[in-house]
């Protein structure tokens with residue numbers, strides 16, 4: 001088994017409320033680097049850790065994380081709809097491997113996913129049916145959230161289980177870093193909204209369009225500085241990226257939900273997907289980050305980051321990232 005990892009922010013506002021062309025070009029260049037990295041690694045299995053935004057998981061039953069043996073996308077924010085090319089056999093083997101290692105994984109035989117899963121597949125592979133994938137939902141939105149140490153344990157167990165497969169496995173984390181987009185909150189929600197968050201009634205096309213328009217408007221307000229949302233936090237985002245780059249994954253066990261929310265906003269918890277992906281890679285052996293990009297993009301309500309990592313050979317030929325490559 002060989003392994004690699006990519007962390008990639010997502011935003012439903014990409015292409016809908018873009019920043020200056022120079023910022024878009026810088027992001028495109030970083031994404032091109034990640035795409036080239038993935039192409040060179042040529043994975044035959046992608047373990048995709050991603051959050052949901054009340055399209056697939058609801059308060060009626062809200063697991064902290066859940067692995068899918070089949071999945072289909074709803075097609076929100078103009079993202080692709082339809083079945084993902086899930087490798088059911090690999091998914092079942094990984095689920096067994098995680099459970100055998102004492103992590104209480106739940107399994108879905110028909111997971112509904114949204115742009116959180118779809119965007120990285122579209123960006124890196126050109127579609128949701130281009131590569132065998134094992135989708136793993138990681139709750140990063142619906143409070144209460146458990147300790148980050150459990151996400152590291154999930155990633156570690158899944159990485160260890162993957163070593164038993166004869167595959168080239170890419171661990172891919174979708175989301176983060178600091179951002180506070182208008183995602184509904186159950187606590188204090190009016191009865192109609194609370195009911196939708198609990199029961200998961202599919203929105204009508206008009207309701208979906210209104211929700212999407214609300215997010216687009218939020219991006220415009222955020223970029224104009226007229227908002228009550230928590231600001232992007234480049235210092236915190238770079239602390240998070242330093243932690244992954246330096247392989248200090250045990251540090252995340254000390255990250256509290258309250259600290260992450262205060263520093264990075266309500267959706268900063270999506271960075272749990274990166275924790276899982278890097279913990280999985282680390283479980284296969286020492287690694288090194290080969291590229292790192294970061295830009296705060298208010299128009300997308302995103303501390304936007306892209307990073308790639310591969311196993312470290314420990315030889316002198318391996319150079320640490322230089323300033324320009326690190327995006328700092």
Ligand SMILES: O=C(O)CCC(=O)/C=C/C=C(\O)C(=O)O
Nearest residue numbers: 010011012053181182183211212
């Ligand atoms: O309010 C709605 O109806 C949908 C909100 C939503 O899905 C927002 C998503 C934002 C992100 O995925 C993000 O910024 O990470």
Ligand SMILES: [Fe+2]
Nearest residue numbers: 051116175270
């Ligand atoms: Fe998100």
